[in-house]
Amino acid sequence: MKLQRCVADHLSFDAGVVLASSSEVLANRRGTCTEYTVLLTALDRAVGIPARYVTGYVYAHGMLAGHAWTEVRIGEDWLALDAAIPAEGSADAARFAFHWTDLNDGPGVLNAGPALWRLAGSFEFDAGLREDLLQVMLAAIWQALPRLDDQRRLKAYVFRIARNRALSHVARRAGLPKSTPLAAETADPKPCPYSHAEHGERQRRLVAAVQSLPLGQREAITLFLEGFSHVEIAEILQTSENNVAVRINRARARLTENLSS
DSSP: OHHHHHHHHHOEEOTTOOSOOHHHHHHHOEEOHHHHHHHHHHHHHHTTOOEEEEEEEEEETTEEEEEEEEEEEETTEEEEEOSSSOOSSSOOSEEEEEEEEOTTTOOSTTOOHHHHHHHHHTTOOSHHHHHHHHHHHHHHHHHHGGGOOOGGGHHHHHHHHHHHHHHHHHHHTTTSOOOOOOOSOOOOOSOOTTTTSOTTHHHHHHHHHHHTSOHHHHHHHHHHHTTOOHHHHHHHHTSOHHHHHHHHHHHHHHHHHHHHO
């Protein structure tokens, strides 16, 4: 509760700030409900409290509107905390969630949290920067979901939004010094697409081999290993199925060469 109050007291609402990472919010102290939630979730995790980012709708001040808030785990229960609409205890506004993500226990209804974490990892090798990118992805997904007109395309739509946001993130950071390469830890505690590899040296070599791929091949093979079809990958990457097949085949050949050397 103290962290909720701290975020509420030290941030100012600013509709002109969108899709900011926790570090940016901490520095600028301004934003919408997404930034309040990103920061509160990050602070809870930093002090060891399991926390997840939730998006849905809330009824407050006489209106129903799209919203984002934090949930923290207390014992076996998840407790809603809302720094943008703070209450003395658990968030008391009428609300319902349609998506949540949590890197410890996996995602909510989309079952996409760990996969989005790995997609972020194909763009950012540094764990801290990857966390920032994931938060930006989630905020972008939340803003884009109301525009989805066909629920059958939900997963591909979500990953296309996430991938486009990652490209913007990389472009914005292009002039910055390169961060430390990903260490042997891959912070996602869920089984990853490469879990068939042995731990230790073999896993390190596999991670390094994937990271060494050109971006186009790296994102295609990552999505393929997540179980997406060529059709879905083509929609996400906004290219043709033939191009997807070429990227995946080239990635496979390069991975085989690198791992057999």
